Amino acid sequence: MNTVLLIARRELGAYLRTMSGYIIIAVLLFLDGLAFNAFAVAGTAKRSSEVLADFFFWTSGIGMAGAVFLSMRLIAEERQTGTVQLLYSSPVHDREIVIGKFLAALAFLCLFFLGTAYMPILVAVYGKISLGHVVSGYVGLILVGAASLAVGLFGSALTKSQVVAAVSSGVMCVALTMCWIVAKVVDRPFTDVVTGLAWYGHFEPFRQGLVHMKHSVYFGLVTFVALFAATRVLEARRWR
Amino acid sequence: MIQVDGLNKYYGEHAAIRGLSFTIQSGEVVGFLGLNGAGKTTTLKVLGCVLLPTSGRVIVDGFDVTRDPHEIRKRIGYLPDTPPVYDEMTVGGYLAFVARLRGVADANVAPYVAEAEKKTAISDKHDDVINTLSHGYRQRVGLAQALVHKPKLLILDEPTGGLDPVQIVEMREVIKGLKGEHTVLVSSHILGEISQVCDRYLVIQGGELIAQGTETELSEKLGSGGPIEIDCLGAAGPTIELLKKIDGVVDITVAKLEGQNLSLHIDAKGDVRPALVKALVQADIAVLRVDRAAHRLENIFLKLTHGKDA
Numbered sequence: 430m431n432t433v434l435l436i437a438r439r440e441l442g443a444y445l446r447t448m449s450g451y452i453i454i455a456v457l458l459f460l461d462g463l464a465f466n467a468f469a470v471a472g473t474a475k476r477s478s479e480v481l482a483d484f485f486f487w488t489s490g491i492g493m494a495g496a497v498f499l500s501m502r503l504i505a506e507e508r509q510t511g512t513v514q515l516l517y518s519s520p521v522h523d524r525e526i527v528i529g530k531f532l533a534a535l536a537f538l539c540l541f542f543l544g545t546a547y548m549p550i551l552v553a554v555y556g557k558i559s560l561g562h563v564v565s566g567y568v569g570l571i572l573v574g575a576a577s578l579a580v581g582l583f584g585s586a587l588t589k590s591q592v593v594a595a596v597s598s599g600v601m602c603v604a605l606t607m608c609w610i611v612a613k614v615v616d617r618p619f620t621d622v623v624t625g626l627a628w629y630g631h632f633e634p635f636r637q638g639l640v641h642m643k644h645s646v647y648f649g650l651v652t653f654v655a656l657f658a659a660t661r662v663l664e665a666r667r668w669r
Numbered sequence: 670m671i672q673v674d675g676l677n678k679y680y681g682e683h684a685a686i687r688g689l690s691f692t693i694q695s696g697e698v699v700g701f702l703g704l705n706g707a708g709k710t711t712t713l714k715v716l717g718c719v720l721l722p723t724s725g726r727v728i729v730d731g732f733d734v735t736r737d738p739h740e741i742r743k744r745i746g747y748l749p750d751t752p753p754v755y756d757e758m759t760v761g762g763y764l765a766f767v768a769r770l771r772g773v774a775d776a777n778v779a780p781y782v783a784e785a786e787k788k789t790a791i792s793d794k795h796d797d798v799i800n801t802l803s804h805g806y807r808q809r810v811g812l813a814q815a816l817v818h819k820p821k822l823l824i825l826d827e828p829t830g831g832l833d834p835v836q837i838v839e840m841r842e843v844i845k846g847l848k849g850e851h852t853v854l855v856s857s858h859i860l861g862e863i864s865q866v867c868d869r870y871l872v873i874q875g876g877e878l879i880a881q882g883t884e885t886e887l888s889e890k891l892g893s894g895g896p897i898e899i900d901c902l903g904a905a906g907p908t909i910e911l912l913k914k915i916d917g918v919v920d921i922t923v924a925k926l927e928g929q930n931l932s933l934h935i936d937a938k939g940d941v942r943p944a945l946v947k948a949l950v951q952a953d954i955a956v957l958r959v960d961r962a963a964h965r966l967e968n969i970f971l972k973l974t975h976g977k978d979a
Contacts, residue, residue: 512753
């Protein structure tokens with residue numbers, strides 16, 4: 430069996446065999462349901478597509494927070510318990526470890542996204558939405574989730590402590606979120622650069638039902654850079 | 670099987686290993702002795718391709734650890750000081766995962782796992798979840814993962830660490846059973862176990878190799894195998910005078926004297942036990958016990974590392 434899939438399968442098994450993953454998903458679903466009820470469907474009369482866009486807005490933020498918590502254990506726990514030595518002494522490349530763990534966490538995060546599907550269904554029952562809008566929104570959510578998990582995995586590779594990993598990943602994700610505020614106080618040409626770094630601007634078209642290649646590339650690039658950095662950190666640990 | 674030449678490993682400014690050189694032949698069971706912080710674990714991590722050396726050359730089965738670590742990893746089984754087990758997995762599931770990770774073909778996984786479980790006497794724990802196992806069984810599962818893919822070289826870092834006396838005996842038997850099939854490098858500071866499973870020893874201190882050889886070679890190198898203990902029935906003065914005349918006897922001290930029951934500690938060069946017994950019997954002194962082996966390796970070890978007897 431391919432080594433990446435082997436590691437991914439074991440990692441996914443670890444999420445499914447322990448309570449922590451289920452608890453994180455349950456809490457996320459609760460918060461997402463709450464946000465949907467309180468903000469997405471509440472207020473003045475809205476069109477179904479607006480409700481759906483608001484649902485994707487809140488789910489993306491909650492999904493990002495969930496990704497930080499799901500990814501904090503990926504490498505940090507292995508170093509804490511010493512099981513990383515099993516991987517280090519096996520004929521496995523560091524990139525295979527990183528990608529395997531990333532895929533497992535992404536698959537588990539998709540379970541959360543799957544659990545949110547009842548909300549668009551409710552909107553469809555009481556209103557009218559296009560399937561394309563739903564698909565576009567969920568593609569956006571998966572891209573945001575993948576980028577957040579990759580950043581979280583990088584944070585997890587930096588330390589033995591899961592708490593420190595969660596905090597450092599959280600800070601990085603918040604920094605990517607807050608770039609649009611920074612963009613307001615810097616001059617050109619930095620405004621464009623900083624604005625381009627903010628993830629939310631790239632998610633906006635997805636939640637409105639549009640899939641753009643350039644925005645997909647942004648999330649792909651963040652994911653790649655973070656996974657590459659995590660791989661480098663693992664490699665560097667052998668030289669420490 | 671292993672060639673280490675001028676190995677150095679630094680953690681920042683601190684040198685964990687300095688100029689370490691040694692060779693291990695295929696099929697040998699070699700004990701790696703040293704106090705805590707001597708550099709044993711770091712050396713084993715370098716051999717296990719977990720850490721890369723700062724400088725020096727390390728060749729395992731013809732492959733260099735810095736150039737071909739992947740090839741070496743296929744040929745070794747490594748048990749760190751803490752067994753690298755995933756608590757939530759079953760023993761069988763974990764061993765199957767490790768076997769696949771180390772390149773065992775799917776068709777061979779089940780028989781290889783069964784064989785590793787049999788060798789480490791954990792067959793009855795196949796379906797148990799690892800976090801329900803005792804420390805001794807976790808250690809055995811750790812050993813099973815190291816040998817599940819039938820590696821040429823087994824690197825065992827303190828496999829008896831934290832085990833109770835019964836578990837230590839059981840683990841020792843398991844390691845003895847590996848002789849012949851694998852080259853084994855085993856570290857420990859519980860010297861009693863090492864002395865019963867190893868063909869040869871490497872003694873390390875402060876990151877440097879300070880001695881190597883068989884127990885006899887190390888003993889001869891130091892000129893003494895440690896004190897001989899004799900229990901006999903006789904008067905202290907005449908008995909000591911009699912034994913002092915024997916060639917090789919350096920010093921005699923009375924360890925215990927209760928009536929005619931006399932216990933002596935004798936420092937001697939070489940093995941003078943036959944001469945001691947012969948002299949006592951000829952003088953009609955009953956010999957109750959002659960012993961040296963029990964603390965022999967500890968003595969060698971302490972002399973090498975601290976320059977004193979146990």
